Amino acid sequence: MKFIVLQRDEIENFIHVEQAQVHGLINEEHHNELEHILDYVKHGDQLQFIKKSSTLLPNTLRLLYIPPLSELGITTGETSVTLEWTGLEEDTLYIIKDDEPLKLRITNPKAGVYYKTI
Known part of the structure; x- marks a missing residue:
């Protein structure tokens, strides 16, 4: 399983940020949210499961798990x-x-993602 941080870059729209910065974005108070999305089978009722063709995610800090x-x-x-210009991996x-x-x-009708705003 991989962690990838995506942040908007004014010139290139999206860039992959080094994994080392994850701890700077996810602090202690977010760890519970992180555990929930990683244990999506158990905590699915607290997450959004997106299975539509096109969804607008709100701004702020979000966790998205495929x-x-x-x-x-x-x-x-x-x-x-896909997330605007970036292809996402399972x-x-x-x-x-x-x-x-x-x-x-989401162009595959069976595919979906778990998502949470923190």
């Missing part, structure tokens, strides 16, 4: 989830720090 496709019942094909937790709403597109 479960392994096999756990969503998908055996073949692309993950087919079994990855994205920490998104941004001051503007983001568009999430």
Whole structure:
């Protein structure tokens, strides 16, 4: 499982930020939220599961987790989830720090993501 931090860059729109900065964005008070999204089977009722073709995520700090496709019942094909300009990968937790709403597109009707604003 990977952690990737996405932050808006004025020139390149999105850049991947080094993993070392995760602790700067996720502090002690967020750790409970982090555990919830990683244990999405147990805490699914406290998370949003997005399975629509296009969703606007609010601005601020967000956690977005794409479960392994096999756990969503998908055996073949692309993950087919994109966040504006960035393709997202399965079994990855994205920490998104941004001051503007983001568009999430899911083109595989079976694919979905767990999401929480913190």
